[in-house]
Amino acid sequence: MSGTGRTRLREVGEDSLLTRFRDLAAAALNDQVLVGPGDDAAVMRLADGRLLLLTCDMMVEEIHFRRAWATPEQIGWKAMAQNLSDIAAMGGEPGFAVSSVAAPGDADREVVEGIARGLISCASNFGAVLVGGDLVGSRGPIVVDVAVTGFAEERLLLCRSGARPGEAIAVTGALGASAAGLAALRQGLAGDPDPQVVRALRAHRQPVPRLAEGRAIAASRRASAMMDLSDGLADDLPRLCASSAVGARVWLAQIPIDDSCEPLAAGIGTDPLALAVSGGEDYELLFTCEPAAAEEIRAATGTRVTVIGEVVAGEGVVWIGADGAPVSVGRGFDHFAGAE
Amino acid sequence: MSGTGRTRLREVGEDSLLTRFRDLAAAALNDQVLVGPGDDAAVMRLADGRLLLLTCDMMVEEIHFRRAWATPEQIGWKAMAQNLSDIAAMGGEPGFAVSSVAAPGDADREVVEGIARGLISCASNFGAVLVGGDLVGSRGPIVVDVAVTGFAEERLLLCRSGARPGEAIAVTGALGASAAGLAALRQGLAGDPDPQVVRALRAHRQPVPRLAEGRAIAASRRASAMMDLSDGLADDLPRLCASSAVGARVWLAQIPIDDSCEPLAAGIGTDPLALAVSGGEDYELLFTCEPAAAEEIRAATGTRVTVIGEVVAGEGVVWIGADGAPVSVGRGFDHFAGAE
Numbered sequence: 315m316s317g318t319g320r321t322r323l324r325e326v327g328e329d330s331l332l333t334r335f336r337d338l339a340a341a342a343l344n345d346q347v348l349v350g351p352g353d354d355a356a357v358m359r360l361a362d363g364r365l366l367l368l369t370c371d372m373m374v375e376e377i378h379f380r381r382a383w384a385t386p387e388q389i390g391w392k393a394m395a396q397n398l399s400d401i402a403a404m405g406g407e408p409g410f411a412v413s414s415v416a417a418p419g420d421a422d423r424e425v426v427e428g429i430a431r432g433l434i435s436c437a438s439n440f441g442a443v444l445v446g447g448d449l450v451g452s453r454g455p456i457v458v459d460v461a462v463t464g465f466a467e468e469r470l471l472l473c474r475s476g477a478r479p480g481e482a483i484a485v486t487g488a489l490g491a492s493a494a495g496l497a498a499l500r501q502g503l504a505g506d507p508d509p510q511v512v513r514a515l516r517a518h519r520q521p522v523p524r525l526a527e528g529r530a531i532a533a534s535r536r537a538s539a540m541m542d543l544s545d546g547l548a549d550d551l552p553r554l555c556a557s558s559a560v561g562a563r564v565w566l567a568q569i570p571i572d573d574s575c576e577p578l579a580a581g582i583g584t585d586p587l588a589l590a591v592s593g594g595e596d597y598e599l600l601f602t603c604e605p606a607a608a609e610e611i612r613a614a615t616g617t618r619v620t621v622i623g624e625v626v627a628g629e630g631v632v633w634i635g636a637d638g639a640p641v642s643v644g645r646g647f648d649h650f651a652g653a654e
Numbered sequence: 655m656s657g658t659g660r661t662r663l664r665e666v667g668e669d670s671l672l673t674r675f676r677d678l679a680a681a682a683l684n685d686q687v688l689v690g691p692g693d694d695a696a697v698m699r700l701a702d703g704r705l706l707l708l709t710c711d712m713m714v715e716e717i718h719f720r721r722a723w724a725t726p727e728q729i730g731w732k733a734m735a736q737n738l739s740d741i742a743a744m745g746g747e748p749g750f751a752v753s754s755v756a757a758p759g760d761a762d763r764e765v766v767e768g769i770a771r772g773l774i775s776c777a778s779n780f781g782a783v784l785v786g787g788d789l790v791g792s793r794g795p796i797v798v799d800v801a802v803t804g805f806a807e808e809r810l811l812l813c814r815s816g817a818r819p820g821e822a823i824a825v826t827g828a829l830g831a832s833a834a835g836l837a838a839l840r841q842g843l844a845g846d847p848d849p850q851v852v853r854a855l856r857a858h859r860q861p862v863p864r865l866a867e868g869r870a871i872a873a874s875r876r877a878s879a880m881m882d883l884s885d886g887l888a889d890d891l892p893r894l895c896a897s898s899a900v901g902a903r904v905w906l907a908q909i910p911i912d913d914s915c916e917p918l919a920a921g922i923g924t925d926p927l928a929l930a931v932s933g934g935e936d937y938e939l940l941f942t943c944e945p946a947a948a949e950e951i952r953a954a955t956g957t958r959v960t961v962i963g964e965v966v967a968g969e970g971v972v973w974i975g976a977d978g979a980p981v982s983v984g985r986g987f988d989h990f991a992g993a994e
Contacts, residue, residue, distance in 0.1 A: 335767075346783075347785055351784075356752065361702060364701060446690070454797075457712075
């Protein structure tokens with residue numbers, strides 16, 4: 315509480331506020347809504363029995379991106395990609411997207427056109443279609459909001475709430491590349507030709523939503539819960555656990571760390587594991603399944619899948635170090651803490 | 655063009671930019687998309703033959719609202735209402751909504767909660783359901799973006815492009831009340847108990863999307879084109895005409911002016927007709943139909959419907975004064991012109 319008796323957003327924390335909104339919205343849902351606020355996307359039953367998915371994600375200049383660190387096209391791409399990743403996380407197919415952009419009157423026309431081009435380019439790459447938008451003036455930072463619809467089959471839908479004790483916890487790909495890219499930018503390495511730096515920058519600026527992998531995991535019918543890693547494992551896994559009313563144990567030594575983390579972590583005073591665990595914006599998929607199913611799912615996705623822990627009864631995530639003892643890990647980014 | 659050779663947004667104008675984005679997006683549409691960017695909502699064909707509508711609208715603090723002039727609940731209501739009005743304008747039924755909100759860390763929690771409450775309250779009032787959202791930090795103004803899905807039947811769909819020469823141009827309700835409300839706020843009359851002031855303030859802060867009227871007009875099958883009046887007749891009618899490749903003649907004396915305009919216009923140095931023609935944010939419906947059908951449509955909507963002009967061949971809108979001679983009317987609000 316602040317001195318005036320009012321509570322300011324940065325003192326509340328994003329998760330607490332989102333929980334409050336979820337409760338407000340939940341009271342007004344109807345029986346068409348299978349999954350309301352709180353999962354990667356909302357899920358509604360259409361008249362023909364198919365499921366409609368709907369999600370939105372907003373990016374604000376100086377909080378989520380800097381114009382000095384990404385081209386307008388990359389900003390637009392990322393705004394679309396993070397929404398498509400939410401569709402991937404439900405095992406869905408992307409449908410149609412709309413985007414609203416706020417920009418100051420003194421912004422270059424090329425900036426806003428570039429953002430539009432990036433939105434369209436990303437959508438087209440992954441089977442989505444940008445069908446509309448809004449463009450408004452602002453006296454503040456550039457803001458890009460995207461809303462995406464998707465479609466899914468009810469028997470294949472994967473939510474955050476399906477994890478059960480005894481199951482394995484797995485991730486696609488390797489983690490930390492996006493945080494390594496941000497580390498490179500902070501170190502002024504934007505023009506560095508080193509292949510690891512180039513890879514990390516690309517992961518940070520133009521993430522790839524795991525749509526095919528999400529559908530393959532869903533189609534395998536062997537996974538029980540799924541979400542995408544947008545804020546980092548340290549923030550996101552506790553959310554999956556809370557949705558499923560379970561706990562988790564994660565073996566830090568098992569976490570697949572992207573190769574680009576090694577050369578880039580030291581320059582910002584951290585270590586590769588921290589980038590992989592707390593970095594965020596990797597948009598890899600985090601899912602749970604029977605331990606025996608992990609290999610089958612790996613084969614179905616055709617990509618790297620790594621078991622990093624196990625679902626346990628209870629609550630909370632215990633991070634286990636190489637010596638078998640619990641260690642504490644840093645949490646990721648709280649938007650309000652960073653917003654002055 | 656600016657001195658540096660770059661074009662800034664405020665020099666381009668919103669319509670010109672939106673046309674450019676429309677062209678960019680249009681190249682990436684597929685055959686599921688019946689109506690892409692440029693109408694009140696995009697229209698896509700679902701697997702079962704029904705139509706999915708999708709639209710978004712963003713509101714930025716100090717451009718579209720001021721916290722001193724509206725409660726958080728009213729800000730949330732209006733953000734939802736303007737989207738539902740876009741669904742109404744297609745003759746659709748509202749479906750599901752998501753909303754992204756950016757707010758600075760020092761904003762009161764109550765402000766953001768109030769906005770959420772307003773979003774939910776408006777959605778619930780008109781048969782829509784808020785199913786998700788995003789809440790992000792910002793160092794700038796509060797931004798509220800809403801995206802709404804809707805559903806429609808193909809045989810009843812009404813777009814902006816269907817107007818034909820010889821048809822009548824009509825509007826629901828009366829125009830100018832929202833602008834009169836803004837005029838009241840500018841004159842410091844927020845607490846004035848005069849019923850006209852109260853009505854105008856309510857129209858400005860908590861507009862009512864004409865969903866039932868939009869469906870009734872569509873169901874009558876007598877209208878040929880429709881849109882909602884969000885930016886004012888002087889801006890919006892030329893858009894409908896451009897979409898339909900027609901021109902229009904409007905008899906200014908026929909325009910239904912809301913009663914609240916008379917007492918409130920003088921205080922801001924304008925006249926009631928200017929508020930009704932150029933004010934914007936009335937969210938009444940503008941439509942075209944055979945002249946003989948206007949009475950039938952009026953009966954179907956159960957509300958005031960007024961014929962204000964006629965569709966003509968050619969292009970552009972001619973505004974006809976009481977003496978039968980053309981007069982020029984002021985255009986509404988360009989967001990970028992107002993954004994520094």
